[in-house]
Amino acid sequence: MSRVELRGLSKSFGSVHAVKQVSLEIPDQAFVTLLGPSGCGKTTTLNLIAGLEKVTRGDVFLDNERITDWAPHERGMAMVFQNYALYPHMNVYGNMAFGLKLMKHPKAQIDQRVRHVAKLLELEHLLDRRISQLSGGQQQRVALGRAMVKEPKVFLFDEPLSNLDAALRTRMRIEIKKLHQQLKTTSIFVTHDQEEAMMLSDYIAVMKDGDVVQYGTAQEIYRQPQHLYVATFIGKPSMGILSGTLRVKQDAMIFSGQDLQLSWPLTGVTGTPQELPVLLGIRAEDITLTTPNEALAANAFAATVALLEPLGSDTYVEVSNGSSSVTARVEPDRPLRVGDSVVVTVPREKLHLFHAESEQRLNPYTNPTANLSTTETGTRG
Amino acid sequence: MQSRRFGWLRPTFLYSAVLLFLFWTLAPVLWIAIMSIQPEINYVTVPPNLSVADVSLRWYISMLAQPDFLNSLRASTIVATVTMVVCLFFGALAAYPLARLNIPNKNFFLGLSVVSRMMPAMVLIIPMFLLLRNLKLLDRYLGLVIVYSTFLLPYVIWMLKNFFEQVPPALESAARMDGCSRLGSLFRIMIPVTAPGIVATAIFAFIGAWNEFLFGLILSTNRAVPVTVRLSSLVSTTFHSDNSLVAAAGMLTLIPPVLLVFVLNRFIIRGLVEGVKF
Amino acid sequence: MNESLSTTPSLPSAAPTRSPGFWQRFHRMDEIKFGLILLSPTALILLVFLGIPIVYAIVMSFQQIELTISPDRKWVGLDNYAHLLQDRIVHESITRTLYFSFLTIVLSILMALGLALILNEPFRGRKPVRVLMMLPWAVAPVVGGVLWRYVFHSNYGLANATLYQLGFIESYIVWLDKAALAISIASVATTWKSVPFLTLIMLAALQGIPEQLYRAARMDGAGLWARFRYVTLAHLRNTLIFSIVLQTIVSLQTFDLIFTLTRGGPGQGSVVLSYLVFINAFERLSLGRASAMAILLAIFIILLGSLSFLSTMSRNERT
Numbered sequence: 001m002s003r004v005e006l007r008g009l010s011k012s013f014g015s016v017h018a019v020k021q022v023s024l025e026i027p028d029q030a031f032v033t034l035l036g037p038s039g040c041g042k043t044t045t046l047n048l049i050a051g052l053e054k055v056t057r058g059d060v061f062l063d064n065e066r067i068t069d070w071a072p073h074e075r076g077m078a079m080v081f082q083n084y085a086l087y088p089h090m091n092v093y094g095n096m097a098f099g100l101k102l103m104k105h106p107k108a109q110i111d112q113r114v115r116h117v118a119k120l121l122e123l124e125h126l127l128d129r130r131i132s133q134l135s136g137g138q139q140q141r142v143a144l145g146r147a148m149v150k151e152p153k154v155f156l157f158d159e160p161l162s163n164l165d166a167a168l169r170t171r172m173r174i175e176i177k178k179l180h181q182q183l184k185t186t187s188i189f190v191t192h193d194q195e196e197a198m199m200l201s202d203y204i205a206v207m208k209d210g211d212v213v214q215y216g217t218a219q220e221i222y223r224q225p226q227h228l229y230v231a232t233f234i235g236k237p238s239m240g241i242l243s244g245t246l247r248v249k250q251d252a253m254i255f256s257g258q259d260l261q262l263s264w265p266l267t268g269v270t271g272t273p274q275e276l277p278v279l280l281g282i283r284a285e286d287i288t289l290t291t292p293n294e295a296l297a298a299n300a301f302a303a304t305v306a307l308l309e310p311l312g313s314d315t316y317v318e319v320s321n322g323s324s325s326v327t328a329r330v331e332p333d334r335p336l337r338v339g340d341s342v343v344v345t346v347p348r349e350k351l352h353l354f355h356a357e358s359e360q361r362l363n364p365y366t367n368p369t370a371n372l373s374t375t376e377t378g379t380r381g
Numbered sequence: 382m383q384s385r386r387f388g389w390l391r392p393t394f395l396y397s398a399v400l401l402f403l404f405w406t407l408a409p410v411l412w413i414a415i416m417s418i419q420p421e422i423n424y425v426t427v428p429p430n431l432s433v434a435d436v437s438l439r440w441y442i443s444m445l446a447q448p449d450f451l452n453s454l455r456a457s458t459i460v461a462t463v464t465m466v467v468c469l470f471f472g473a474l475a476a477y478p479l480a481r482l483n484i485p486n487k488n489f490f491l492g493l494s495v496v497s498r499m500m501p502a503m504v505l506i507i508p509m510f511l512l513l514r515n516l517k518l519l520d521r522y523l524g525l526v527i528v529y530s531t532f533l534l535p536y537v538i539w540m541l542k543n544f545f546e547q548v549p550p551a552l553e554s555a556a557r558m559d560g561c562s563r564l565g566s567l568f569r570i571m572i573p574v575t576a577p578g579i580v581a582t583a584i585f586a587f588i589g590a591w592n593e594f595l596f597g598l599i600l601s602t603n604r605a606v607p608v609t610v611r612l613s614s615l616v617s618t619t620f621h622s623d624n625s626l627v628a629a630a631g632m633l634t635l636i637p638p639v640l641l642v643f644v645l646n647r648f649i650i651r652g653l654v655e656g657v658k659f
Numbered sequence: 660m661n662e663s664l665s666t667t668p669s670l671p672s673a674a675p676t677r678s679p680g681f682w683q684r685f686h687r688m689d690e691i692k693f694g695l696i697l698l699s700p701t702a703l704i705l706l707v708f709l710g711i712p713i714v715y716a717i718v719m720s721f722q723q724i725e726l727t728i729s730p731d732r733k734w735v736g737l738d739n740y741a742h743l744l745q746d747r748i749v750h751e752s753i754t755r756t757l758y759f760s761f762l763t764i765v766l767s768i769l770m771a772l773g774l775a776l777i778l779n780e781p782f783r784g785r786k787p788v789r790v791l792m793m794l795p796w797a798v799a800p801v802v803g804g805v806l807w808r809y810v811f812h813s814n815y816g817l818a819n820a821t822l823y824q825l826g827f828i829e830s831y832i833v834w835l836d837k838a839a840l841a842i843s844i845a846s847v848a849t850t851w852k853s854v855p856f857l858t859l860i861m862l863a864a865l866q867g868i869p870e871q872l873y874r875a876a877r878m879d880g881a882g883l884w885a886r887f888r889y890v891t892l893a894h895l896r897n898t899l900i901f902s903i904v905l906q907t908i909v910s911l912q913t914f915d916l917i918f919t920l921t922r923g924g925p926g927q928g929s930v931v932l933s934y935l936v937f938i939n940a941f942e943r944l945s946l947g948r949a950s951a952m953a954i955l956l957a958i959f960i961i962l963l964g965s966l967s968f969l970s971t972m973s974r975n976e977r978t
Contacts, residue, residue, distance in 0.1 A: 077558070478694035511715070649793065
């Protein structure tokens with residue numbers, strides 16, 4: 001069992017609070033990603049888990065054992081670094097065997113393990129090469145191998161793919177995913193690439209300025225972002241955001257944005273209508289573009305095509321009504337041109353609402369300012 | 382040859398400039414090299430009358446046969462070598478924390494090391510003399526080693542610190558994950574990885590110690606006289622000894638450092654440049 | 660495929676162990692403690708053998724110590740310093756040193772810059788030239804003095820022989836018996852010794868200039884001189900400042916070379932400041948005065964060095 005738990009983990013460098021009270025539970029065999037832009041504290045958190053940095057406050061637990069004060073090599077973890085951090089004065093074999101040698105494993109066993117892992121990673125023919133003779137992808141595999149031979153309880157990855165070119169990166173992602181499926185070792189992965197996080201992880205912790213903003217499964221993070229930050233960080237292209245006010249009435253919900261108004265029917269709302277400044281979010285794949293013919297539906301607004309991004313598999317269309325713009329995803333052979341008039345439909349089930357000031361998620365079916373509940377039918381967003 | 386930034390750099394201009402410069406650089410040494418293998422008569426005449434037939438190594442042999450000079454050669458070799466080792470050892474110990482670790486008042490120590498590099502020898506020579514006299518280390522190898530090391534350590538620390546700083550921190554993190562202690566990572570990772578820089582620093586220290594003069598002049602009289610001091614006593618404004626002997630002595634004094642620089646040239650160039658960076 | 664990696668079940672893998680003990684504590688030692696432990700031996704050595712002598716020298720500079728007269732030391736406060744500032748000999752030496760420094764700086768930096776520019780271009784034989792040009796750096800300053808003494812020797816110097824052979828002179832010149840010439844030759848010798856290092860650092864700086872800047876400048880219509888001024892020299896600013904300061908410090912500290920070249924002669928004609936300290940300390944045995952002079956030199960050097968250090972630091976931060 002290798003369950004990792006972080007309780008109130010904090011790290012400050014002088015007056016800079018890099019990690020603030022992070023509490024996470026990483027289940028056994030899970031692949032968890034710490035996701036965020038540079039400076040959000042994800043690498044520092046990883047270093048705290050690894051023992052490479054001393055915590056300012058808080059604890060790290062491994063299988064209910066408090067390892068906060070343990071040295072890095074005592075924790076049963078192995079790390080794969082962004083710049084591989086391979087020992088340049090040793091060959092591939094030496095790099096992979098180093099940790100085991102320090103742990104005083106018998107030579108025979110070291111040899112057996114190193115060769116076994118080398119075979120798994122297709123490195124057998126490179127074992128006596130010097131690091132400088134290897135390509136980037138090969139070096140990354142050696143770094144992976146160095147971690148694997150130690151048969152750790154937890155794998156730690158510090159942006160290991162950031163230095164690779166796009167094609168290699170995609171390939172290595174698949175390798176890592178397959179490896180995880182095979183070895184089933186608990187893994188904690190740090191990256192700023194949300195696509196990578198979505199593809200690899202069971203759980204994602206989205207971080208900002210030292211805090212974990214949301215922690216959940218990849219699907220939860222994508223479908224139900226609890227914070228504007230998470231909503232716009234995850235998903236490519238970025239979620240379209242419209243600012244305006246929301247009014248919840250007895251039977252409808254009305255959004256008044258810049259030069260547009262959208263409304264959706266509600267049932268069973270009780271209480272007095274309230275008005276809130278909100279940010280409405282809608283993902284590109286959830287928007288429908290239609291040619292304008294009949295009257296405008298309540299949940300749609302008129303716009304013109306401003307920009308086309310044909311990617312081959314899809315086309316992304318940026319539409320604007322002069323003051324607001326969103327991006328929609330359409331079929332690649334849809335005949336649209338810049339300047340065309342379109343109708344942008346925003347379905348109720350797919351929209352996200354965030355309070356304009358707190359940036360927290362609002363449930364569209366509850367009047368947020370009056371404590372009441374609704375009974376309603378239909379799918380929840 | 383393609384002309385790059387300054388298209389006017391015609392080959393002839395460039396090559397003649399290079400040749401002129403090479404002549405200027407090598408001529409002094411070549412001259413006393415010639416002097417050291419020719420009888421004085423040949424080069425005292427106006428103009429000089431050098432002859433290949435008269436080439437002989439007897440002045441070298443004669444110099445090496447003089448016990449004083451030979452002792453000085455031995456003294457310089459031993460003192461320079463030991464100084465080099467001492468400087469590397471204590472220098473690395475100090476350079477590592479300054480490069481990597483988070484110690485309080487680090488900037489203070491760094492500033493100190495910068496300042497101590499600028500200390501002129503003249504300030505130290507008298508107190509050093511008195512200090513060594515009290516420790517009964519005058520005219521002893523150990524005394525010279527201590528003095529030379531003290532003088533060279535700030536430079537060595539600075540150079541090593543610059544080399545250590547170039548090693549990516551992730552490398553040491555990886556070593557710690559593998560089970561290296563901090564000290565272990567210094568010896569098993571840092572030092573092997575910075576080996577070229579360490580070689581450069583070692584050469585620098587050796588040459589610095591070998592070429593040292595003032596301290597040797599004042600602090601030694603008999604047993605531990607460095608070869609540089611011996612040479613200078615041969616060159617006297619009042620008494621003209623056999624100049625070919627002096628030339629031979631001069632060559633013997635300059636050959637070890639020059640040889641080191643020529644052979645280990647690659648390290649030196651990198652080392653000097655890296656070692657000076659602010 | 661779900662095979663386990665190790666087929667021998669005996670040894671634990673990297674499972675967390677918990678064994679206290681000396682080495683474990685050493686492993687987990689505070690970074691700060693470890694750093695200080697490492698630093699202390701060297702710091703101690705430097706404190707004892709560098710720090711104490713410096714303090715001692717400072718103390719001596721406030722005392723009157725004339726060992727030719729008596730072994731007593733009398734506390735005289737700033738008298739030594741005051742005397743220095745008024746001493747005519749000191750003034751003359753300062754003038755000489757200024758001339759010496761100026762000449763050395765100009766000659767060595769111009770030569771080093773030219774050589775660096777040349778070495779920056781690829782040409783056949785570049786590598787051996789780079790190696791050969793290091794020679795003066797390896798030669799001891801003392802030996803350098805001997806070398807140039809023989810180059811400019813009145814009876815069998817290379818300079819005289821060459822000039823005579825080339826027909827420029829009819830009889831051998833005595834070079835080192837005129838003070839101005841003697842100092843100038845000392846300057847040439849010091850330049851000779853300094854050029855390798857200066858060339859190296861300038862070359863390194865030149866190689867750090869991105870090629871694209873020159874291309875951009877040419878697109879903007881910059882001519883040869885303009886490119887040199889706005890791209891090359893601009894990037895060399897820090898290195899040039901460093902070189903000037905370094906050469907000044909070198910000039911202030913030059914002793915060995917002059918000792919063998921001229922012994923301070925003719926007369927006192929090539930007694931630069933360092934040499935004057937030597938004379939006071941070891942010929943006149945005026946230890947107090949000598950220390951004061953040395954301290955003043957040290958202060959001046961440290962000020963210069965710090966200014967240049969700060970100037971380049973701030974420049975680095977701004978770029």
